[in-house]
Amino acid sequence: MEIRTDLQQMDLDAVYRFLSEHSAWAKGLPRSIFNKSLQHSLCFAGWDQGQQVAFARVITDHATFAYLVDVYVEEAARGRGYSKMLMQQLLSHPELQHLRRFVLVSSTARGLYQQFGFRALAKPETYMEILQADIYRNFADQS
Structure with missing residues (x-):
């Protein structure tokens, strides 16, 4: 698997x-917000x-x-080690070295992330959020 980081070389329509269509966390996300993100x-x-x-x-x-988000492997390509390759490349990227904190939120694939050093929050009582689930x-999408 080849990893690309240039947005111009990505199939952003496929990502969106x-x-x-398949993630619980991005259902209803307007295309304009996706593009901005x-x-x-x-x-x-x-x-x-x-x-x-x-x-x-x-x-x-x-x-x-x-903050790691929007991680996925196409269903037809699962089981080939792509998620591990993606994580290895991502974590070795020069812009992501020497970070004090690297977080993610996941209800699935926790075993994958644990292989790369992610653990439960050391002090979950210190984390707070503003959650607007139906925002x-x-x-009105402007895309």
């Missing part, structure tokens, strides 16, 4: 389609034999903090 992230796409088969996005300041329900 997968996320909006890509511009402010470090993105990784995995390609095999001319097909994009995997994707991940990292929101980061490139110095101290990173895009009535959003």
Whole structure:
């Protein structure tokens, strides 16, 4: 699998389609918001034999903090080690070295992430959030 980080070389329509149709976390996400999120992230796409088969996005300041999101492998390409290859390439990227904190939220694939050093929060009582779960329900997409 070849990993690309240049947005110009990614099939962003395929990424949006997968996320909006198959993920619980991006259902209803307007395309304009999706496009904006890509511009402010470090993105990784995995390609095999001319097909994009995997994707991940990292929101980061490139110095101290990173948040891993939107990780997936196409269903037809699962079981081939692509998720591990994607994680290896992602974690070795020069812009993601020497970070103080690298976080993710996952209800699935926890075993995968644990293989790469991710653990439960050391102090979950210190984390807080503003969650607006239905924020895009009535959003007028500008795309």
